[in-house]
Amino acid sequence: MSERFEKDEDINDIVTDMASFDEEEEVAVPLFQNAKIEVPFQTPSFESQPTYSFNTPVYPTDDECTVIGASTIIDGDIVCGGNIYIKGQVKGKLTVAGVANIYGSVEGDIEANEVILHEGTITGNVVCKTDLTVSLNAQIIGDVVAKNASFDANLKGNIKTFSELRLSSTAVITGDIVTGNISVANGAVINGQLSIKR
């Protein structure tokens, strides 16, 4: 009887070992699913997260700095000699000599030295003298011309960059691309023609 019990215990051990193997396999499956990234917008990878968005001071106490509050709607053209922070809505043309930080929505063309789209939507063409950065949870519907551009999100329109274009794994470009250099992360989506000219 005792030998049988021992055998039974051995069998139980084997069964528990098997169960533990199953558990390990079960743990491995969701990790694999996470790594797959079926929907790029809902699963941000930390490597692709931009480091600029929260490290920079948001409100310089400069007289030339313009801040459009979250509950403010401006229906008209804006010409800004310094930096601008848009957290509300702007319907009209936007001309900025400094940096345009956009957290809200802009319906109209944008001309700026630098554009950082943290959140929200731009509906209109964007002309950017230096850098254009589009973070996750943002969207541009319109054509883009910039010196450098970095996309973590959606663009519906053509894009032309003179030096560098960086597409992260969450970028989705629906339109033609003309660029000097391009770097595309694994997972980025491009629907359109791509031409690299130097």
Added chain:
Amino acid sequence: MNDFSNNNMNDDETCIGSSTVITGGKTKTIVCDGNIVVKGQVKGACQVTGSMTIQGAIEGNIEANEVILGTNAKLVGNVNSKTNTTTKEGSQIDGNVQSKSASISSKVVGNLSIGSDLSMTPTGAIVGNIVAGNIAVSSGAVIEGNVSIRHGNVEVPQQPKKKQEEQQYD
């Protein structure tokens, strides 16, 4: 987003910088649910539920809970303020002012309709007709126009007379 709380300005605070020019159309150019500070130029009507501080120039009518004109501010347009209107020395309003109370230290070209208290400092100058509940004028202030002080408790005798005349004619 947590970094925003460390700064002095709230989410609802709007500031138009000194080198910023906003030109709107026929509709209301700025609709703001919070407070606004205008240091630059705005051409168009503004509607603000909080206080509106003007340090630059505005061409257009203003509707706000409170209106403050800083030094060297200029406003061409009518003011409609629910509570208080304050103009500081060196600023100017070209337009009518309708407000519950007002303290004028600058030049105002237009009619004033003040619900309760109107106070004028020595640097204040009003070119236009004034209707107010109470008025306090410091020595040195300038007024060109009719002044009528209508207190809520005092019955104005002219209005019932007119009614009686109308009744007689009828």
